[in-house]
Amino acid sequence: MTGVERQRLGALLARADVAALLAALNRDGEAARVVGGAVRNALLGEPVADIDIATTCLPAETMRRARAAGFKAVPTGVEHGTVTVVINGAPFEVTTLRRDVETDGRHAVVAFGRDFREDALRRDFTINALGLDAAGVLHDYADGLADLEARRVRFIGAAKDRIAEDYLRILRFFRFHARYGVGEPDRTALEACIAGRGGLDGLSRERVWAELRKLLVAPRAAETLQAMAGAGLLMPVIGGVPYLSRFAAIADGPGEGVYPAFRLAALAVTIAEDALRLRERLRLSNAEFERVAGIAAALEALSGREALPGIAHLRRLAHRIGTDAVAGGLVLLGQDGTSADIQALIAELARTPPFLPSGKDVLALGVGAGPKVGQLLDAARAAWIEAGCPAGREAQMATVLSSLRGA
Numbered sequence: 001m002t003g004v005e006r007q008r009l010g011a012l013l014a015r016a017d018v019a020a021l022l023a024a025l026n027r028d029g030e031a032a033r034v035v036g037g038a039v040r041n042a043l044l045g046e047p048v049a050d051i052d053i054a055t056t057c058l059p060a061e062t063m064r065r066a067r068a069a070g071f072k073a074v075p076t077g078v079e080h081g082t083v084t085v086v087i088n089g090a091p092f093e094v095t096t097l098r099r100d101v102e103t104d105g106r107h108a109v110v111a112f113g114r115d116f117r118e119d120a121l122r123r124d125f126t127i128n129a130l131g132l133d134a135a136g137v138l139h140d141y142a143d144g145l146a147d148l149e150a151r152r153v154r155f156i157g158a159a160k161d162r163i164a165e166d167y168l169r170i171l172r173f174f175r176f177h178a179r180y181g182v183g184e185p186d187r188t189a190l191e192a193c194i195a196g197r198g199g200l201d202g203l204s205r206e207r208v209w210a211e212l213r214k215l216l217v218a219p220r221a222a223e224t225l226q227a228m229a230g231a232g233l234l235m236p237v238i239g240g241v242p243y244l245s246r247f248a249a250i251a252d253g254p255g256e257g258v259y260p261a262f263r264l265a266a267l268a269v270t271i272a273e274d275a276l277r278l279r280e281r282l283r284l285s286n287a288e289f290e291r292v293a294g295i296a297a298a299l300e301a302l303s304g305r306e307a308l309p310g311i312a313h314l315r316r317l318a319h320r321i322g323t324d325a326v327a328g329g330l331v332l333l334g335q336d337g338t339s340a341d342i343q344a345l346i347a348e349l350a351r352t353p354p355f356l357p358s359g360k361d362v363l364a365l366g367v368g369a370g371p372k373v374g375q376l377l378d379a380a381r382a383a384w385i386e387a388g389c390p391a392g393r394e395a396q397m398a399t400v401l402s403s404l405r406g407a
Helices: 003-014 016-025 037-044 059-068 116-121 144-149 159-165 169-180 187-195 197-202 205-216 221-230 244-250 260-268 272-282 286-302 311-321 323-336 339-350 359-364 371-386 393-406
Strands: 032-035 051-055 072-077 082-087 090-096 098-103 108-112 131-133
Touching: 003 016, 003 037, 003 131, 016 032, 016 051, 016 059, 016 082, 016 090, 032 037, 037 051, 037 131, 037 144, 059 072, 059 082, 059 090, 098 116, 159 169, 159 187, 169 187, 169 197, 169 205, 169 221, 187 197, 205 221, 205 260, 205 272, 221 244, 244 260, 244 323, 260 272, 260 286, 260 323, 272 286, 286 311, 286 323, 311 323, 311 339, 311 371, 323 339, 359 371, 359 393, 371 393
Parallel strands: 051 090
Antiparallel strands: 032 051, 032 131, 072 082, 082 090, 098 108
16 A cells, blocks of 8 residues: 555544544444445545445444434434434444345345454455554455556455345446446456346346446446447346447546436437337436437437438427437437537527517417417417527517417
8 A cells, every 4th residue: 555545544534523433433342444435435536425334333332322422323224234324414324244144136134243354255346345444554355455556346256156146236347347447347257247147137127227327427438338238238238229339429528427317318219219118127217218218309300311400490399309308319419420510509509598478478468268379389489480589578479479460
């Protein structure tokens, strides 16, 4: 471990909330350590978002000590040994050391223990098995530090055994490789993932999408998805043919700033049926489905043209399926060499002012309530688009009056 890495770990332990929590748990024969992702990210000099603590304390004792120290303690998963301790608004997951009693590929029956090594070795990857005690000692039972320095993601022990304990670890392997790995995926791990791919069918769709969502926005998502496809592991997840070159073309920018639903559409959508399939297969939320379905509708409406559509056509389409959906479809179409022209169209579409007249305005003109109100507004909006979308209520109401006279 380098001096810089020691400084980074020291900074983590120097946090007042971390120090206070460890002090509360580390006494009277009990012990606690920072474990997992917090240690991993601190060593890498990356932001530490969530801090997990492993302890010999049983859940009831964890809550007692936390409350005695003035912290809030919430029994979020006591059957699995987990208590959420909140200090100055920051949550910490504190989990009693565990050992596996039985696993079925989806869930594990665990028993509480007191062995930090045994607890660490039941985790998935070596880089996630690191522990840091209050004295600043790094505990590395699986050579995770060497793998972290090499940017290599490996399963702990026999890869096939780790996967058989929970088949979601197949997707987690690729997600962690996309986030922390470099080069080709670990060959032993890849072979074990291929051998265990049948277990993916038994996973809940929500868990699969939760992992895929994170993978799609990881820094090396395009390369990793290519590796998954080459191993025959991508189509079983998305249920269709992936558009890898299209995904790679839009994945060059920072993943954290991109909606996962847009990247899913880039990877797996060309027509409306694709969006419907993904909603069912991945249990997309309503908002995610609407975004994917909107982009699918845009691709259907815009694909196969010899020339790019005019701005008036795009504005009419945007009224029907949404400006964001049209823009998303244009971005995906822009990977064929016309991206500069498409970016200009997207910019012009974004400058379209809102159409302000409403049903109340139509009723105020003496039109009776009923379907005619909506029909008149649709006609007025169409005329407004053809006129170049002038801004301002006065100019827009002129199109409503014109449509009324022509009705």
